[in-house]
Amino acid sequence: MKVEINRDMRRKIIIYSCSLAIAIILFTLINHLEDVMSFIGRGLSILGPFLFGIAIAFLMNKPMEWVEKQFRTRTSLKPGKCRLLAVLTVFLLLILFVFLSFAVVIPSLLDSIRQFMHSLTDYSETLGQYLNSLADMLGLSAKQSETLISQLDLFPSISRAVQQYLPRLADMGMDLVKFLMNVLISLAAAVYILLDKEKLLMGIRKLNYSLFSTDAANYLSLYSRDVQHVFEQYIVGNLIDSFIVGVITYIGCLLMGFPYAPMFAFVVGITNVIPVFGPFLGAIPVIIILLLIKPWYALLFAVFILVLQQVDGNVLKPIILGDKLGISGFWILFSVSVGGALFGILGMFLGVPVFALIYAGIRDLAEMRLREKNIHLEEKTGN
Incomplete structure (x- = not known):
């Protein structure tokens, strides 16, 4: 008996086959996660x-x-x-x-x-x-x-x-x-x-439009601009903000007569690049050291760093970083925790912009598919 495979059946076979292949690959990667991470680490060390x-x-x-x-x-x-x-x-x-x-x-x-x-x-x-x-x-x-x-x-x-x-x-x-x-x-x-940045960018554009459909290539091209915007806004701005915070900490420590002002400013400035946990990671060891020198110094520094973080969060960061990344505080905490668990301090720093880009890509893709299906969903706010 001859079975005719029509277009719909062919599409389902391709979808199911790809889904099965992806599931097998994911299962294999999870089973050999240490080897995969070791391979990625060696590749990153070379590159x-x-x-x-x-x-x-x-x-x-x-x-x-x-x-x-x-x-x-x-x-x-x-x-x-x-x-x-x-x-x-x-x-x-x-x-x-x-x-x-x-x-x-x-x-x-x-x-x-x-x-x-x-x-x-x-x-x-x-x-x-x-x-x-x-x-x-x-x-x-x-x-x-x-x-x-x-x-x-x-x-x-x-x-x-x-x-x-x-x-x-x-x-x-x-x-x-x-x-x-x-x-x-x-x-x-x-x-x-x-x-040679123009030649390199043109080569990437040619590769993009040669490998993908026009719609997909246009989407990737626009998405790459979002990547550039987020990294320019977040990484460069965060480094500038942390440098300013470190300088202010150094000046404040000198004015208050604290010892080890350069070391304290360096610790606070470096840890300030980490969202959410950074201010605490930098302040806690400094407070402990000052507590061993003079408890009054520790209390004074705690008040100083609290005021500085309020000024940084409400004045400096909005001016330097500009618009928000478009993700809630929960996702910021999530991205910092996961990035830190996977890649340490660098992961905590880069986790937020990387997750913001992933979040924006999934959101734009979902909105595009909803428009294609002519589905309109209204957001409801809590009472």
Whole structure:
């Protein structure tokens, strides 16, 4: 008996086959998740310098365009030479900025860390006194007090960790050489990307329209602009905002007479790039250190950082970051938690913009399919 396969049956066979293949692939990936993550990690380590070069080119694109415009309007040079001079100018300024930052910030930061390590024994004794007082308040026995002190006293662990890492200085020297080589590769890749960005973008557009249908290619083209907008708005803006917060923290610590002002400002500025948890991650260790020096300092810093975070959240971030990313606070918390669990600190930082793009893509796709089906759903607000 001959079975005729019509168009509808063929479509169902393709859909079911693809669904089964996707299910098998997902099941295999979940069963070998550690191997998959290890493979991704090796791939990222190999491609790391080039990915970092793309990131540098992305950050330097706007300044390069502004400098190139100045060369074109103020000189009679050819466009190719204007582009070359603009790229060289912005990279020389970048290198000069990094060099000055290292020359000014790093010595002060290392001096603060050296002073802190020198006073670590005194702080350990102060912490021991606090823990003894806490044990007396709780009415613990001598054995229970020793157990409590051994569990909560972190300074011996810190000292042992420092002693363990000191013999690795030679290995760290080799790691530094590799890091500098990767930085040079990244800078070279960024220069080539900026010099030939029009050709690279045209190649991506040709590949897009050659692989996908016109509607899908148009959608991906528009979506790529959303990607550029979100990353320019969020990442660049967040770095600028964190730099400002770090500078304000440094000035505030100096005015209030706190020790280790460069170290505190560095910790607060770095952790401020992490949404939701960042301000707490930076403030808690600083408050603990100040509590061991002078409890009054800890209270004063807690009030200062609370006011600073309110000013940052209500004034600085809206001005610098502009419009919101279009996701609720729940999804921000979700993206930070999942990104941190998968990729650590970098995942916490990049989790929000990546999830915002995924969310926007799914939302736009759903709205497009609803319009095709002529379905109109009204949103209902709670009473």
